[in-house]
Amino acid sequence: MTSLAEQTRWLDVTEQAALVASGEVKAGELVEAAIERVERFDAALGAVPLRYFDQAREADPVGPLAGVPFLVKDLFTDVAGQVCTNGNVALKAQARPASADSPLVARFRAAGLVFAGRTACSEFGTVPAADSAAWGATRNPWDTALSPGGSSGGAAAAVAAGMVPAAHGTDAAGSIRIPASCCGLVGFKPSRTSGQGASAVWDLIGELAVTRSVRDTALLLGIARDDTPVELGVDPGRLRVGLLDTRPDGAPVHADCAEAARSAARLLESLGHHVDPGFPAALGDSTLDGLFAAFWTSGMASVLGELGHQLGREVTEADVEPLNWTLGVLGAEVAAADRQAAIEGVAGFARSVVDWWADHDLLLTPTLAEPPLPSGALGSDPADPLASLGRAQQFAPFTPFANFTGQPAISLPLHTSSAGLPIGVQLVAAPGREDLLLRVAAQVEAAAPGTFRRVPGTRG
Structure with a gap:
């Protein structure tokens, strides 16, 4: 007989919550199933270095998502009773638990999510990987010789491997969207609510989750903003979409990534949208x-x-x-x-970029300029410390601008590389247009359901 851990492994947040709401499964049983999966699969991945299974078992969750297992990124985010190390050796040694939840964690807890552990990231989230001197390497479940991206790479690896249906992420330059692309997931960065132009690095950060479905992203965004989730079935109308399938300076990207964007353009056109080459000129400055x-x-x-x-x-x-x-x-x-x-x-850059959306609804790009990188490719070299940052900029030229402009952006798992690896495409909307972005994403998801899939060897 198939265990509950296997029965629920590939269910999304919405489906797992429905099991509890119907009385078919108890909240504690969902949590225990997730713990079983983390213990079974994470030894090969290193995605969940901080585990709080006893706390999770002792939880008494209430709310619409009661019992749905969840993981929180180990970066600038507090969970009461749990340690946050930011991937740093000194904070790991200090091991000081937080006294209270961060605001988003508190909203997620009130909705019934149960926090079973913390996921790996690069130190302070500086590079788009999830390796650190504090916790070691984190690997991609599609191919453990590869990185899952980052810095929310532990979150993406855990969700892609089926440990949990969704996991918390933060995004200051693409740190949700990058690992979503590398691991075949949905990765969404919300708009910044403080207005155009960043006043500090902290203002760049968008916070939500990596998920397996657009509907889960909409659900979690509604909880995060204490608002009704975006209604996904609404027709977004015929949209004007700009296509950027090279680097902003005109240099080519990997053929698989360029084809991912072009294929998505064809899909959008088949859905009635108008797609033309074009992008904000300031991106190439x-x-x-x-x-x-x-x-x-x-x-x-x-x-x-x-x-x-x-x-x-x-x-x-x-x-x-x-x-x-x-x-x-x-x-x-x-x-x-x-x-x-x-x-x-x-701030001036942000205004000049956003002006382009006066004549467009969306910008379509590859999420990344290359397929997933080898594990350790962005390691910090004492002899040339800045080299890894330069390499990261080559890898991810399309994601940072949306953080500086405060725009909502999403990576969707719409393509597969010649080597069978997931390749994401990015859609970016005008500030505050999460509704439009998520409705189009749901429309695309419905039109291409085969691309939203499980890691190799796990089907059936």
């Missing part, structure tokens, strides 16, 4: 690189300052990985006037 560098390095200097506050002592080079130490040192040297110029420059 290389003169902004210096402004972005000042912005990011200043942000890391702030992160290391907060780390010192948490540790109660001065941070040393031994406390952080070489890339982040180097970024922090560079950031500390940025003059206040340069920081302000960077903030103003980013």
